[in-house]
Amino acid sequence: MDLPIYMDGHATTRVDPRVIEAMLPFFGEYYGNAASRHHRFGWTVRDAVADARAEVAALVGAPARDLVFTSGATESNNLAVKGVAEAARNRGNHIVTARTEHRAILDPCARLEQQGMRVSYLSVGNDGVLDPAALEAAITPTTVLVTVMMANNEIGVLQPIAALARLARARGVLLHTDAAQAAGKVPIDVEADGIDLLSLTAHKLYGPKGVGALFIRHGVAVAPLVDGGGHEGGLRSGTLNVPAIVGFGRAAAICADEMPGEAARLSRLRDRLWDGIRRSLRGVTVNGSMRARLPHNLNISVDGLHGEQLLMGLDDVAVSSGAACTSASREPSHVLRALGLGDTRARASIRFGLGRFNTEAEVDYVIEKLCSLVTRLRAPTPVFDLAEDDRNLPPKWRVY
Numbered sequence: 162m163d164l165p166i167y168m169d170g171h172a173t174t175r176v177d178p179r180v181i182e183a184m185l186p187f188f189g190e191y192y193g194n195a196a197s198r199h200h201r202f203g204w205t206v207r208d209a210v211a212d213a214r215a216e217v218a219a220l221v222g223a224p225a226r227d228l229v230f231t232s233g234a235t236e237s238n239n240l241a242v243k244g245v246a247e248a249a250r251n252r253g254n255h256i257v258t259a260r261t262e263h264r265a266i267l268d269p270c271a272r273l274e275q276q277g278m279r280v281s282y283l284s285v286g287n288d289g290v291l292d293p294a295a296l297e298a299a300i301t302p303t304t305v306l307v308t309v310m311m312a313n314n315e316i317g318v319l320q321p322i323a324a325l326a327r328l329a330r331a332r333g334v335l336l337h338t339d340a341a342q343a344a345g346k347v348p349i350d351v352e353a354d355g356i357d358l359l360s361l362t363a364h365k366l367y368g369p370k371g372v373g374a375l376f377i378r379h380g381v382a383v384a385p386l387v388d389g390g391g392h393e394g395g396l397r398s399g400t401l402n403v404p405a406i407v408g409f410g411r412a413a414a415i416c417a418d419e420m421p422g423e424a425a426r427l428s429r430l431r432d433r434l435w436d437g438i439r440r441s442l443r444g445v446t447v448n449g450s451m452r453a454r455l456p457h458n459l460n461i462s463v464d465g466l467h468g469e470q471l472l473m474g475l476d477d478v479a480v481s482s483g484a485a486c487t488s489a490s491r492e493p494s495h496v497l498r499a500l501g502l503g504d505t506r507a508r509a510s511i512r513f514g515l516g517r518f519n520t521e522a523e524v525d526y527v528i529e530k531l532c533s534l535v536t537r538l539r540a541p542t543p544v545f546d547l548a549e550d551d552r553n554l555p556p557k558w559r560v561y
């Protein structure tokens with residue numbers, strides 16, 4: 162077993178060696194511009210991009226022509242939210258979203274609010290799941306877009322997207338979902354689920370960083386964020402990042418192939434991790450629904466301890482507390498706060514994101530390491546630190 166162990170698969174995933182292999186020729190041999198229409202250099206990469214587009218589209222049940230390549234889910238989310246808001250300006254000025262969304266949704270919404278849009282931020286239950294009735298109540302005649310993530314990046318909770326989409330469609334409102342964490346991990350079908358726009362990113366599904374896609378249902382009007390040469394049907398100008406797109410295609414195809422077996426394997430590993438932890442430790446709770454959840458996510462709070470202490474102590478295990486993108490800030494996670502957790506429990510959380518390259522032996526190592534760390538950190542403070550009253554109590558009676 163190699164150390165350190167990587168269990169931070171919600172922050173990013175290792176690029177699968179098969180993906181790297183697929184990308185390499187497009188850095189060297191095949192360097193043409195996919196928009197060059199008059200020579201073989203262009204045709205070769207144009208065909209490779211077309212294949213990749215079909216592979217990514219197939220992962221979510223979309224027609225290839227309805228997919229726009231972007232730089233990642235942040236850009237896809239911005240394009241969906243701002244692009245729909247602008248294109249629908251004469252139909253309405255209201256967006257509905259949820260309090261547990263990624264910053265790449267919340268921040269574009271905040272900017273639109275500064276420009277006069279109205280945004281409703283729905284609360285979730287303390288299991289992290291949005292009640293469709295809350296959405297139904299929030300939609301007004303001026304609502305133009307509902308944007309709710311498919312799977313949460315901190316707690317892995319899955320939202321009932323098909324039910325939300327049905328409600329939105331019945332009221333003539335578009336539904337966008339950020340599927341950065343769900344894609345490649347759980348089945349997605351934009352047709353069956355009634356999704357109008359869907360964001361993807363390659364680096365959460367064993368592909369390269371800096372490439373993503375937005376599915377836009379045929380006929381849905383979106384204003385571009387980036388104007389220029391008219392690439393991607395005018396919705397996202399700029400020369401295509403061919404090696405990354407090819408890698409994205411290969412990564413999507415591998416996920417589609419391996420999903421059923423891999424999801425079952427990861428949920429067994431995740432359950433083994435959770436069982437191992439709760440067997441040896443008291444005062445540990447799971448954050449978010451255990452039923453409506455990605456198979457590879459575990460997010461727990463450890464009573465009496467701070468997430469940072471745990472991360473420091475787990476020195477050869479890569480996990481995180483809260484989201485990678487906001488971990489620079491010391492604020493407790495807005496997601497855990499939305500579940501109703503107090504500051505203390507929200508700060509006591511750690512997130513495990515298991516992945517394709519994790520093994521049972523690694524899980525067992527992490528259980529052992531975490532349990533001995535927590536036991537050590539919770540051990541009674543040295544006598545000279547204790548209040549007078551506590552001083553003469555046997556250690557096991559002390560409160561920590």
Ligand SMILES: *Cc1c(COP(=O)(O)O)cnc(C)c1O
Pocket residue numbers: 171172232233234235236263265310312313314339340341342362363364365371372373
């Ligand atoms: C990672 C992530 C993003 C951002 O994706 P990038 O490709 O890094 O821009 C957006 N939403 C969710 C839910 C994510 O997990």
